[in-house]
Amino acid sequence: MKLLKSAVTTIALAFLLTTGIGEKAIAQDKWPTKPINIVVSFKAGGNADIVARMNADALSKELGVPVNVLNKPGGAHIPATMFVLKAPADGYTLFNWSPPSFMVVPLTRKVPYKPLRDFIPLFAGISASNALYVRADSPYKTFKEFVKGAKAKKLTIGVNNLGAPPNLSAVQMAKEFGLEFKTLALKTVPATMTGLLGGQVDVAVGQVASIHKYGEKVRPLVILDNDRKAFYAKDLPGVRTVGEVFPGKNAGTWVHGGLAVKAGTPQHIVDRLLEASKVMGKPAFIAKVPKSVSYDWVHGTEATRKKIQAGIDLYSPLLASLGLLVKN
Amino acid sequence: MITQRAANIAFNILVIVAAVFFALEAETFQTSGLLASTGLPSKFFPQLMLAFIGLCSIIVIGAYLFRGYAGTDKGASVFEDGGAARRGLLVLVVAVACYLVWSLWSFIPMLILIGPACALAMGVRSPWMYVSLLVMSGIVYLVFTQLLNVQLT
Amino acid sequence: MFAGFDVVAQSIGQLAEPITLALLVGGIVLGLIIGVLPGLGPPIAIALALPFTFHLEPIAAIILLLGIYSAAIYGGSISAIAVGIPGTGAAIATVQDGNKMFKAGKGGEALGLSLTGSIIGGLFSVICLAFIAPILATVAIKFGPREFLAISVFGLVVVVRVAGESLSKGLLVGALGIFLTTWGLDELNGTERYTFGSYHLYEGIPLVPFLVGVFAVSEVLIGAERALQKLDFDQTSLTVKLPGWGKLMKMKDILFRSSALGTVIGIIPGEGAAVAAFFAYSEAKRRSKTPEKFGTGHEEGIVAPETANNATVGGALVPTLTLGVPGSPAAAVLLGAFLIHGLAPGPKLFAERPDMMYAIFIGLFVINILMMVIGLMAIRFAAKLIQVPTTFIVPTVLLLSFVGIFSVSHSFFNVGVLLGAGILGYVVRKLGYSIAPLSIGFVLGPILENSLRQSLVIADGSIGEFFNTPIGLGIYAALALTIFGGPLAGWAKQKMFPRAEDA
Helix, strand or coil, rough: CCHHHHHHHHHHHHHHHHHCHHHHHHHHHHHCCCEEEEEECCCCCCHHHHHHHHHHHHHHHHHHHHHHECCCHHHHHHHHHHHHCCCCCCCEEEEEEEEHHHHHHHHCCCCCCCHHHHHHEEEEEEEEEEEEEECCCCCCCHHHHHHHHHCCCCEEEEEEEEEEEEHHHHHHHHHHCCCCEEEEEECCCHHHHHHHCCCCCEEECCCCEHHHHHHHHHHEEECCCCCCHHHHHCCCCCCCCCHHHCCCCCCCEEEEEEEEEEEECCHHHHHHHHHCCCCCHCCHCCCCCCCCCCEEECCCHHHHHHHHHHHHHHHHHHHCCCCCCCCC | CCCCHHHHHHHHHHHHHHHHHHHHHHCCCCCCCCCEEEECCCHHHHHHHHEEEEEHHHHHHHHHHHHHCCCCCCCEEEECCCHHHHHHHHHHHHHHHHHHHHHHHCCCHHHHHHHHHHHCCCCCHHHHHHHHHHHHHHHHHHHHHCCCCCCCC | CCCCCHHHHHHHHHHCHHHHHHHHHHHHHHHHHHHCCCCCCCCHHHHHHHHHHHHCCHHHHHHHHHHHHHHHHHHHHHHHHHHHHCCCHHHHHHHHHHHHHHHHHHHHHHHHHHHHHHHHHHHHHHHHHHHHHHHHHHHHCCCCCHHHHHHHHHHHHHHCCCCCCHHHHHHHHHHHHHHHHHCEECEEEEEEEEECHHHHHCCCCHHHHHHHHHHHHHHHHHHHCCCCCCCCCCCCCCCCCCHHHHHHHCCHHHHHHHHHHHHHHHHCCCCHHHHHHHHHHHHHHHHHHHHHCCCCCHHHHHHHHHHHHHHHEEEEEEEEHHHCCCCCCHHHHHHHHHHCCHHHHHHHHHHCCCHHHHHHHHHHHHHHHHHHHHHHHHHHHHHHHHCCHHHHHHHHHHHHHHHHHHHHCCCCHHHHHHHHHHHHHHHHHHHHHHHHHHHHHHHHHHHHHHHHHHHHHHHHHHHHHHHHHHHHHHHHHHHHHHHHHHHHHHHHHHHHHHCCCCC
16 A cells, blocks of 8 residues: 555656656645644743734745644743654744743753754744833933932842843843842733832833833833844834943843744755745734734844844853853 | 551651651752842742641641541541442552553543543443443544644644 | 713624624633633633634624633533532632532532622622722732732631641641642742752642642542442432522622622732632631531532632733733733734723723623523533433543643643642542642742742841731731631620620
8 A cells, every 4th residue: 555655656756847847846735734833832822922823823824724823831941842842843843932942941951952953943023122111200210310329229120030031131230230139020021010010119121112001100211232123213212222321331132032943844844934934024914913012023044043143142141140051 | 448547647657758858858959140139048938838747747646646536537447448449549540551651652542541441440330331431532532622623642 | 981872882882793792602602611621721711712813803802702711710610519620720619518519419509509609700890890990900000029928828817717627637738738839940049949850840830730630630539439329319409590589688798798809809910710719718608607517518618719709800800901910810811812903901901992991891791691591501411410420420530631731731741740639639638638728728839938038028127118018917907807806806795795695
């Protein structure tokens, strides 16, 4: 039976080749033939999951097969990552990579994988930059006043999770300006902003896009970055970055996420996925992304790899100075 | 049969041994780097709970040793009779075996196995029960894979 | 205060569309099924339905998801009563009295009570949401570590109340539940605690597999022991009986208190339906003239938790809609649905989309009414479950628990936790420990530890700052009152009316 099948396939192949439809048609026709899974290392709900579901919807339309989202939360994102690496490299299992799985966890814990070696990233879409917020009635009107005030009195700062990018931004700022804070981890960015509104903390590290939700009740002081990104003017017009207020002082955030496939996936499948994912960089798609999510589109394997390497270069020295860096 | 008294004394001795082990294990926690002050060290809370567990265990052991019972289980035994013990423990074995079949092999064999194996463990004789359990397995499979779109492998 | 009659009329118009209504009925049925299945709870119910809403109008989509949410929370109580296994965490507190009543041949009555309580709690919280949401939201944002600590301390008292016949045994498993939550990475500094070198344990022992294991797997094993016994019941237990007006009036205090408690606990971000149900149960027991009846199949022991857990739905929506902070895990998924449909819940939503807000209020009302009808049909069926032989139920529940846990996480580790927790639950139940304190300890543990340590960080060594929390002090005062209030009142009565006792 098997023999017969392969014989038929061979003849069909030969026929196709000789009639000149060629390799391209085979590659495009053969993949995908069954549903594709996007593995998300977060619980359902939340920004990363929402955008992954939007990606799934868009990919499904482009590729003509169902694309399912598979939530695999827990275990510091490692089980989800390993699940993709244990699946065959056939393009049917995509990984929704994010700062914890590709950046923070591999830098601070022993993990059985290396993001840049074991994965082929396709693109980066969802992004975020951190900004420092105070309540509208706070005595600190500018970042300079805030630095002065924080030196005079130990303020309480709110971040989402310890070790996550907003916390690292705060730690970097504290180091650069010689400040000391009482840090409260409030689990999510909206909870951090709410903690600020409720007076639990004096200052909060939120995202640049958080302003859309809290409007006039909070005041952004500074963007925790050196160089300007395109979406800053859209979200926080007129607010400067740390590097712009204090030239020479360093600040940075690296929050990106996108899709990747396991290393070893055949090139024609990677190409097909790259082609299909182009739609996620189009204005029509970006317009549908929730306002509270920033979008920083980088497409193509090499460009995305460079983006990820930039994050490693940003966080490695900072984590090393805190004694948190782990050599994997 | 095993009495509640003997079983509880044995269980609580085990609990105390485990509590001591976990309390010592907590001494080996390593906090690397300092991201923020935490009020209390990581080991404080687990050790506090373990101390409390140990204290409760000692009280429970005392109650069984000197009074013979705790609550309302005077003279009671753990299992009603040998048959009950056998059925309970055999179904436990089946549950563990099914988990192993699923995780080491795949879903479908476990799906077929679980109903009849449980029935066998409980000493069911009626062939109808075996048939209806197989039908049940099929329905569960269809509901999850078709209605709820879950991938079971 | 009303934005205008036309806005309300428009919202009703959108809801009255036949397609929206049909979807709603479908959503409630799906929610009920998911709620009944062990391990699958409201968050996964909403997540599963999410893709279907991509192509719907925002209002229809949100109403559909709200219907699923409400039905899933209620559905958990059906399996809690009929099989002794809480379908969701919200129904844990219902198991004790609900299942005892069912086994005592009063299943139809028990199911009717839980349905009625759920609807009343749901409606109460919708009314709160519609009229005082902005005020409630200002309370919600005041909840920081010191306030959470006060709530957790209150919770510890609940542990004592559900401890069972032997206090020291109850406290032992309660502390065990809390201890097990310390496993995994320390949230406050990243220290690995009891991970034993496995990354699966980095985020600790997962909550849902643990709870389902403790309840469902242990129930399966105990069921297997008694598989060959015949249950005694008469035909009347097979028919569903809704409580009459007289009975409801007799319970009106419990209904009101549980509704209010559920709404308030729903509002507090991070506290879920399970906590609300336990608090309401313990409060009803404390105030009861016959507290010894609780846990033996007492009607009030069903009504109190069931009213409270459905009241959390409206409560949880308060911070979700007005602050953008989900009040429960299910509300977190719901928040995602709002974002997908281009709505940003937060302080501005009320002002920007009044039609949306009114549609949600009215929608929730309609949902509760529909749930009454659909629920009634579901429990007619559930009441007959007592005729199904235990030998059939044992493998079915075991399989459903396995598949349910797996489908949420796609993780064999979590199925392993289910089994491990099941063995633990079986052993402690066989040795005469109550699993209620174990589960409440496991739910409260993380909040207790983290809020205590973060409170100490805020206080920075100052006791005054540690207690600088008006809400927290209020909770501590209420706590002191519940503990010492009874004896104190009795003592005062004796002093003031020394002869009252003789009369």
